[in-house]
Amino acid sequence: MGSMTGLRLHTVTTDDGARLAAYVREPATESTTSKPRTIVLAHGWLLSHRSWLPVVDLLPDDVRVVLWDQRGHGDSTLAHGGRKVGDESVRRLGHDLQTVIDQLLPADSRFVLGGHSMGGMTVLAYAGVAPEQVATRVERVLLVSTAAGGLRGTGRPGEEAFMRTLRHVPLRLGRSMTLKGQRKTAFGKQPRDEDVRAATAIVRGTRANVFAAYYQALMAHDEVASLAALRDLAVEVIVGSRDKLTPPVLARRLGEELPDAHVTVLPDKGHMLLWEAPEVLAQELQR
Structure with missing residues (x-):
């Protein structure tokens, strides 16, 4: 699942009282001639900061890395320090990202942004929330298995009604999320068993x-207008050819809205590129 070595826990408190568990890996050595590169990484729906660890473990130790558990995920609370869901939205996650940056990064420092799935949507929402900060501080952006909008459910009868009911169930998903289901839905061709187990363990929590x-927030997600804040930046969009959750057509739409962005489709890979192609993502973050 990736090591926890070198990550220091911080608590970031948002303006509505959510307590976000954040983790910073400081550079192993300090340069006397230049500031260390900082990389800020946002994780996806049902996951936690741990999903990025296979990639983080491949980054050089002279890079500062900032991770956090999105509100309600991992060890982070929802508003007012609680576990009760409210009017959750991707735009709110963009505000959270701005708070993480403001509280954990040196003032006026520049950084690289990466987001996977809902984390990529968080990056887009942040661009809409703080376009001036994006213009002056963000060096480049990596969008992995994500979309600016246009998400659809499975189309199963009663899905939306079921989700409305599930909002009132504070229990962990546990073994209702099976290894077989995760392998079929979230991964591409012939994933490693240990990767499926690692991802499923996080989702079950x-x-x-x-x-x-x-789920409701993602169905309502639309940050197409926020893409304007990224048009002058180096943006890399990466998706798996077998991604069932955010399929390549949504990545290509990002490319259409960001003409200078580079879109890469990885053959036979699925949605969980943090496990399926960590070397590709680590290399891109270091450009």
Whole structure:
């Protein structure tokens, strides 16, 4: 699942009282001639900061890395320090990202942004929330298995009604999320068993009400207008050819809105590129 070596825990408190568990890996050695590169990474729906660890473990130790558990995920609370879901939205996650940056990064320092799945959507929401900060401080952006909008459910009868009911169930998903289901839905061709187990373990720790609330948030997600804040930046969009959750057509739409962005489709890979292609992502973050 990746090592925890070198990550220091911080608590970031948002303006509505959510307590975000954040983790910073400081550079192993300090340069006397230049500031260390800083990389800020946002994780996806039902996951936690741990999903980025296979990539972080491949980054050189002279890089500062900032991770956090999105509200309601991992060890982070929802508003007012609680576990009760409210009017959750991707735009709110963009505000959270701005708070993480403001509280944990040196003032006026520049950084690289990366986001996977809902984390990529968080990056887009942040661009809409703080376009001036993006213009002056963000060096480049990596968007992995994500979309600016246009997400759809499975189309199963009663899905939306089921999610409304599930909002009131604060229990962890547990073994309702099976290895077989995760392998089929989230991964591409012939994933490693240990990767499927690692991802499933994180998903099982997420609460059912958070699952439902952010399903609704993702269905309502639309940050196409926020892409304007990224048009002058180097943006890399990466997606797996077998991604069932955010398929390549959504990545290509990002490329259409960001003409200078580079879109890469990885053959036979699925949605969980943090496990399926960590070397590709680590290399891109170091450009």
